Amino acid sequence: MFRRLSAFFRHSGQEEEKTGIPLTGLAAWLDQEEASCLSRRSGQVTRSRAAIDLARDDVRNLLHDFDAEETAEPLHPKVEQVNRHNLPQFRRKVEAAIATEFSDDDEIYYRQVAEMIDGCFKAYRGPGRYLHHLYADEIKLFRQSMDQIGRELNRLTEVIKKSRTRLGKIESARGALDRYTRARDEADSVTTTVSDLNRRSDELRSRHAALLSEHEGLSCTPGMVEYSARLEAHRQEGQRVEELHEALDSHVRNALPIWRRVLRIVQDERDREKEKRLDGLIQVAVLQNYADPQFLSLISSTADLILGYVGDGAVPLKNSFEKSLFTNREIYEEQIRSSWMAWEEAGKHRDAEEALLAVHPAAADLAASDARICEVEREIRVLEEERERNLGIRHHLDRELRESSRVIADEISSLTDGTVSVTGLPAGEGEEA
Secondary structure (H helix, E strand, C coil): CHHHHHHHHCCCCCCCCCEEEEHHHHHHHHHHHHHHHHHHHHHHHHHHHHHHHHHHHHHHHHHHHCCCCCCCCCCCHHHHHHHHHHHHHHHHHHHHHHCCCCCCCHHHHHHHHHHHHHHHHHHHHCHHHHCCCCCHHHHHHHHHHHHHHHHHHHHHHHHHHHHHHHHHHHHHHHHHHHHHHHHHHHHHHHHHHHHHHHHHHHHHHHHHHHHHHHHHHHCCCHHHHHHHHHHHHHHHHHHHHHHHHHHHHHHHHHHHHHHHHHHHHHHHHCCHHHHHHHHHHHHHHHHCCCCCCCHHHHHHHHHHHHHHHHHCCCCCCCCHHHHHHCCCHHHHHHHHHHHHHHHHHHHHHHHHHHHHHHCCHHHHHHHHHHHHHHHHHHHHHHHHHHHHHHHHHHHHHHHHHHHHHHHHHHHHHHHCCCCEEEECCCCCCCCCC
């Protein structure tokens, strides 16, 4: 039965040779296949409707033929009473089941027939099971009518099953075609966008190369040569400032352990004034805040205190660096002061030169050139990020195109037993493009 129905739902007279459907005509072909499938199903259901309507009319008429004829042999009064009592219940249940107004929709009609049979058999298995004693012939005819409807329902089951399968494949192919069309259109748009981004990126890279060349040429002008020389001198002056700072810091690092030992002694003596001055000096040293205007005054104001404890042996000197620095007050102050002043003067000279360089005409030209180069580089990065994002979208769309193409090819092949393929799909999916 299933093979016969499968053959019925396929086109008659199909050629064995494989034929092709252009992708542009697939939507119309699917619409035609759907209409054809529904038409064939409707024809099958219509033939079953006639048989079922006839059987239902037989059941309806049969309900009026139940009578009270006596059986050949008298029944026990109680048996007869039970049979006559259940007849009205049986008739009501069957009449309710067959009273359904059938729908024109094949799927709904199929479910209604199944529900009608179920209702009739519930009546038969319920009150109807007591009626065969008095109404044996009527019950037999009732069963025959139900059997007839059941056979038609079984046939409809195959018809509906086959049509559902075919319509499902058609809908699957239609959905895949819709996804393919949307993905293709979006992929075309993304491809155009990527091409435009590539073109703009090439233009920006050419402009970047020109700006770099211009920047290199700028360095050859007399003003830029003079500015570059001053920049180099400024760089060297900066190195000298760092070296002088390191020399000052070296003196402070040598003195710091002595200052801390003196502080502990002063703290033990509870001399708050001396402790305050020493603590301030140590804080400046620890933070390397030598630009603090109080630094030299703190060195001077604590010199006698520190050298006094060094001189009487309360704070012994442990190495040659400490002994060289704390020889006497004059040497102690002079070493730190001269290092500080050399560092301070060099820093002022460096800062003054830096201020002059900032307003040098070549600096403005150089800054403008650097700004133009940086802006182009930023635009190139933005374009590259946008390009990568679009390439990611295109990769996703290509995957969607392949997947939807595969579904289209598989469903069309299944619908036509492999005798029809779709042309215009990407190569390797269905028919070659």
